[in-house]
Amino acid sequence: MLVWSVISKLMIGLLSLLVVVRFLGKKSLSALTPFDFVYTLVLGGILEESIYDDQVSIGHLLLGFALWAVLIYLVEWTAHKSDRINKWLKGEPAVLIYDGKLVLEEIQKNKLEMEQIRELLRQGGCYSVRNAQYAVLETGGQLSVMQKKDVETAFSLLIVDEGRLEEAVLENWNMDDEQVKEELAKLGYDSIEDIVYAEWSEEEGFYAIRYDEVVSGTIRVDG
Numbered sequence: 001m002l003v004w005s006v007i008s009k010l011m012i013g014l015l016s017l018l019v020v021v022r023f024l025g026k027k028s029l030s031a032l033t034p035f036d037f038v039y040t041l042v043l044g045g046i047l048e049e050s051i052y053d054d055q056v057s058i059g060h061l062l063l064g065f066a067l068w069a070v071l072i073y074l075v076e077w078t079a080h081k082s083d084r085i086n087k088w089l090k091g092e093p094a095v096l097i098y099d100g101k102l103v104l105e106e107i108q109k110n111k112l113e114m115e116q117i118r119e120l121l122r123q124g125g126c127y128s129v130r131n132a133q134y135a136v137l138e139t140g141g142q143l144s145v146m147q148k149k150d151v152e153t154a155f156s157l158l159i160v161d162e163g164r165l166e167e168a169v170l171e172n173w174n175m176d177d178e179q180v181k182e183e184l185a186k187l188g189y190d191s192i193e194d195i196v197y198a199e200w201s202e203e204e205g206f207y208a209i210r211y212d213e214v215v216s217g218t219i220r221v222d223g
Contacts, residue, residue: 013047160198
């Protein structure tokens with residue numbers, strides 16, 4: 001009896017998950033929003049809690065899946081009707097670099113550190129913030145990058161992060177703090193505290209951005 005109950009619940013769970021995947025449409029995994037993942041996670045949780053619990057009958061399982069399906073439909077229908085609700089539920093793309101300049105407000109709003117932005121850029125084949133013309137953080141979490149034309153690929157080091165010298169990096173690459181400050185001063189960056197970001201590459205040398213050189217506000221590209 002228990003065996004057939006488990007088999008029946010697994011079959012119902014599989015069919016329910018297939019229905020949800022079909023409902024989400026022809027999206028790749030990278031195109032799914034965090035809210036879309038909640039659908040399948042909750043369904044998986046319902047199935048997991050009920051599969052070996054004799055007190056949860058197949059009828060209870062079907063009722064749980066049916067109610068969740070109705071809720072999904074209502075949420076999707078509401079989001080489709082209202083752009084404001086859709087953005088609140090599923091988010092919207094965030095422009096982190098616009099025309100070669102950092103959009104600091106969006107970076108802070110998405111709770112990103114410069115190390116994380118550099119990592120996302122590298123995943124897109126861009127190894128220097130200097131080379132990024134545009135960078136958009138998509139709702140699924142991946143970064144879309146457009147690099148500047150006629151630039152050489154340069155592997156860069158993070159030297160200054162939000163007004164602080166990266167001592168560990170400097171020490172690892174045998175770079176002197178005072179020499180770094182002098183080189184940045186030659187470029188017009190006299191105070192380290194005023195620099196939101198600075199990098200160095202063997203091919204291109206130093207590249208820095210002050211707080212007063214970032215883009216203010218939000219730049220919307222969709223919706």
